[in-house]
Amino acid sequence: MERACPVAQSPACTPASLFTTLLLSSLRHDGERQRDDVKDSPDAPKDFDFIVVGGGSAGCVVASRLSENPAWRVLLLEAGPEEPALTEVPAFNRLFLHTDVDWQFRTQASGWDPGQYVPRGRTLGGSSAINGMLYSRGHPEDYDSWERMGNPGWAYRDVLPFFKKSENNHDEVDADLHGRGGPLDVSHFPYRDENVPVVLEAMEQAGLPFNADHTGREQSGATLLQFTQRDGHRRSSNQAFIAPVRRKRPNLVVRPLSPVRRVLLDSNKRAVGVEYDGPHGPRVALARREVIVSAGALQSPQILMLSGIGPREHLEEAGIAPIHDLPAVGQNLKDHLTTMLTVNFTVTKTATERSDTLQQRLAAYARYLDGGHGPLSATGVRQVAAFFRTKQQDGTSGRRPLIHLEVIGQLMKRRGAAANCTAPGEDSVWYDQIRISPVLLHPRYSGQVRLNTTSPRSLPLLYLNISLDEDEERTWVEGFRVAASLNDTASFREAGIVLDAPPLPGCTAAPNSDAYWGCAGRRGAQTWGHLTGTCRMGPDAAASVVDAQLHVHGVDGLRVVDASVMPDLPSGNTNGPSIMVGEKGAELIRQAHWDNGMWTDATPRPQGHGSIIAFCPASCRTRG
Numbered sequence: 001m002e003r004a005c006p007v008a009q010s011p012a013c014t015p016a017s018l019f020t021t022l023l024l025s026s027l028r029h030d031g032e033r034q035r036d037d038v039k040d041s042p043d044a045p046k047d048f049d050f051i052v053v054g055g056g057s058a059g060c061v062v063a064s065r066l067s068e069n070p071a072w073r074v075l076l077l078e079a080g081p082e083e084p085a086l087t088e089v090p091a092f093n094r095l096f097l098h099t100d101v102d103w104q105f106r107t108q109a110s111g112w113d114p115g116q117y118v119p120r121g122r123t124l125g126g127s128s129a130i131n132g133m134l135y136s137r138g139h140p141e142d143y144d145s146w147e148r149m150g151n152p153g154w155a156y157r158d159v160l161p162f163f164k165k166s167e168n169n170h171d172e173v174d175a176d177l178h179g180r181g182g183p184l185d186v187s188h189f190p191y192r193d194e195n196v197p198v199v200l201e202a203m204e205q206a207g208l209p210f211n212a213d214h215t216g217r218e219q220s221g222a223t224l225l226q227f228t229q230r231d232g233h234r235r236s237s238n239q240a241f242i243a244p245v246r247r248k249r250p251n252l253v254v255r256p257l258s259p260v261r262r263v264l265l266d267s268n269k270r271a272v273g274v275e276y277d278g279p280h281g282p283r284v285a286l287a288r289r290e291v292i293v294s295a296g297a298l299q300s301p302q303i304l305m306l307s308g309i310g311p312r313e314h315l316e317e318a319g320i321a322p323i324h325d326l327p328a329v330g331q332n333l334k335d336h337l338t339t340m341l342t343v344n345f346t347v348t349k350t351a352t353e354r355s356d357t358l359q360q361r362l363a364a365y366a367r368y369l370d371g372g373h374g375p376l377s378a379t380g381v382r383q384v385a386a387f388f389r390t391k392q393q394d395g396t397s398g399r400r401p402l403i404h405l406e407v408i409g410q411l412m413k414r415r416g417a418a419a420n421c422t423a424p425g426e427d428s429v430w431y432d433q434i435r436i437s438p439v440l441l442h443p444r445y446s447g448q449v450r451l452n453t454t455s456p457r458s459l460p461l462l463y464l465n466i467s468l469d470e471d472e473e474r475t476w477v478e479g480f481r482v483a484a485s486l487n488d489t490a491s492f493r494e495a496g497i498v499l500d501a502p503p504l505p506g507c508t509a510a511p512n513s514d515a516y517w518g519c520a521g522r523r524g525a526q527t528w529g530h531l532t533g534t535c536r537m538g539p540d541a542a543a544s545v546v547d548a549q550l551h552v553h554g555v556d557g558l559r560v561v562d563a564s565v566m567p568d569l570p571s572g573n574t575n576g577p578s579i580m581v582g583e584k585g586a587e588l589i590r591q592a593h594w595d596n597g598m599w600t601d602a603t604p605r606p607q608g609h610g611s612i613i614a615f616c617p618a619s620c621r622t623r624g
């Protein structure tokens, strides 16, 4: 996930900076997307029907869907800035890591994890603005198991309509399973990297049959992935759900650069508003109906805890007065497990377009600017993946896969114009190495999120607790072995793509042995950015945070709607599922305020600030 060079920070990156500036000036301009709603003066109205905290994958959906009703005033508060224009270039999907639109979390050492960087989007669009854009849903059995955990309404048959509702699929796909006409464009990239068919063929030769649609009836197999993009331009949740309606809906107020400090509760444990830092100072906004927390799996539990909702002992130890004891807040942090020490193949022939010369690079930029064509409109060989069940699963009844093979291009040799710096995206679209990571989709361990300080500005502490039992290690090693077996295929031989498995520092085992791959997994173990589960959905307030309606147990007028509510990981990337949670959450909210064809007004408007100040510091009483 690491970017090779900090673009626009050193003179060495000048060519990259030049190109990005050129592109930037040709793409839509950030300023155009701003509206008066950004101006958050103390006199601005502060009463809303709904307040959505966090404008990420799920939050943008919730705010967009709720504001479809012109009678409801909806406030969307996002901690980060407007989405930068360059996020739309697929090849630059790693450009924004380590920048100010990335929260740049670090984990605490725990289990096999010595401490590592964890990216998260900090901008309108959230992580969907900086992610790899891969569209996945996981397996139908994932959602059936959510229902079996005590969450009625979350089985596959129930969530499928919400996946379809969002989707505007442009490819030839089964209409029973895919949507057309939704706000979120999904399709294959328009540009096909030369090695895409080579890797797909190698996978088939290695026993992974081609599957035309891994989000269809069957997930397993080698596949050409679909992405949240249209004509070579990223479609973040912001681009899909907020940007098209933002100017048209006076009842939707979007405030970037407005981190929420906490949810305000009245003395009946009812959420009545939020306290936040606007660009022009501290503010309070009030919600007549509900507050919806959509700040993602790391910050939704942080906001709940800062609001006094969480494990009593931890809150007291952190110096927060507990208002509602909810032990599961911040627990059950789950993620897919990948590795930095991947199965690497050297591309020995010139099998991919290289940025060897300035002319080639300029040509690529020109092709992109002319309607989104060429290598910059895609993510190189990353368009291919495979999902499969392992031998460990033989004889078991479930069909969901345990391994995802992720394929990435990487530029190892710096040549020609690229010698100065690996420009944004070049490492994925002009590469001389193919890296395959076997991703473990259902590791059993779980971590936690804890408060670091009482300041909303300080990032919470993350413990991944990575560790596998012997069974899981065997499964993972099988993933490495299948990836390495591509070396024995005619497809790779003919294309001159050769396994490169050198001795690994700290691993004594013979290269390409099971022990060698086991060591690569253990030493390279890292997050895949699919953090979920910290406000887990379930029926029991002792073991979960929200119920199947996404209400926080024991608190009125407060829901969590984002990846944090997932009670278990889906068997695939989590952006599509987070957007589905947003769609379903918005519908649950809509139904709760809809009675006999009338919008209900059952929720009493809070009377001034009288009921809130019990939990509001003196400073907040004077705020606008």
Ligand SMILES: Cc1cc2nc3c(=O)[nH]c(=O)nc-3n(C[C@H](O)[C@H](O)[C@H](O)COP(=O)(O)OP(=O)(O)OC[C@H]3O[C@@H](n4cnc5c(N)ncnc54)[C@H](O)[C@@H]3O)c2cc1C
Pocket: 001, 053, 054, 055, 056, 057, 058, 059, 077, 078, 079, 080, 119, 120, 121, 122, 123, 124, 125, 126, 127, 128, 130, 131, 132, 133, 134, 135, 136, 258, 259, 260, 261, 294, 295, 296, 297, 299, 303, 456, 528, 529, 530, 531, 562, 563, 564, 573, 574, 575, 576, 578
């Ligand atoms: C680098 C990376 C690559 C990934 N690649 C893929 C991929 O290719 N495909 C895929 O399906 N998934 C991918 N994912 C995962 C996927 O993007 C996430 O699972 C999904 O976006 C989570 O959605 P969310 O709504 O829960 O949180 P987010 O989208 O992270 O949104 C949370 C939002 O809340 C805001 N926020 C936080 N605290 C506050 C506060 N106090 N006040 C106001 N706002 C706040 C944040 O700034 C953010 O905008 C990737 C993730 C990362 C980080």
